[in-house]
Amino acid sequence: MKQENCYILGIESSCDDTAAAVINNGVVLATIVATQKIHEEYGGVVPELASRAHQQNIVPVVHQALRKANIDKNQLSAIAFTRGPGLMGSLLVGTSFSKSLAMGLDIPLIDVNHMQAHILAHFISAEGQTAPNFPFIALTISGGHTQIVKVTDYFEMEVLGETIDDAVGEAFDKAGKILGLPYPAGPFIDKYAQQGDPHRFSFTKPKVGPLDFSFSGLKTAVLYFVEREVAKNPNFIKENLEDVCASLQFTIVDYLMDKLKNTVKATGIKEIAIGGGVSANSGIRKALKDAERTHGWTTHIPRFEYCTDNAAMIAMVGELKYKEQRFAKHDVVAKARMKL
Incomplete structure (x- = not known):
């Protein structure tokens, strides 16, 4: 089969977004995402509700992706799907559907590591997005x-550091809940932070290994700080929301940048790429652009639609694996915990 006629369908269902995308030679022909609004009233993702919603959404989402790409399902070369990590119930829906479709069409099945996909999303051919050169450092930041x-290469990755407790996106969401912001709170904190004074309040950065992260202590510090200030002034949050958000975001971004600086110093690699939902944050984007000027880094920031969970990144990995014939067997199973 000629490369120009290679169409990969990507399916992503690791958490609460049901997504499908079609890619051809690195170019995304269609990307569809069905977002589940039901979790907002619970202040977090409810796994059982998420898997039910995936069952309802997956067929129409795939249908829309194929229609938007203007191809028939029989033109597909392979099906790529998120095997893990993620919520088991959600992963099972995407895995089962993908296996059935690939078997029905008699085409290869390709399993994809969700975190690997966030990194390799940088290789999607898109306007304003340049692919990093190997070797590079990837900072994956999400909920x-x-x-x-x-x-070092498409499929040669080594984790140098990671969080020992909570993820950065969870820190944003939990802090936002304390401040009375809707879920997910990250975008709201970012919005208010842009109007506030980042140096108004001080939050201590957690102390762990030079390349590792910790966010549980920061969440606790925000809780105690807000409780203390509200006890003195019941209107504290309303009167100081922008400054609190700006100060919190400044602390988190500065903490992330500290770890990247330590990594560059340890490895000598100045090519930096970010991925994951939190890479949409304006603070980390600005800090990386500033680092290009002050530290001589080359930074790669994904387009907004490729930051949060999406199927285009799954399809991109699928295409790279397809070229190397890295196919999955049909007895492949979803894995809630999955290392790079």
């Missing part, structure tokens, strides 16, 4: 993961 990864 479930915070890792520093040395990337």
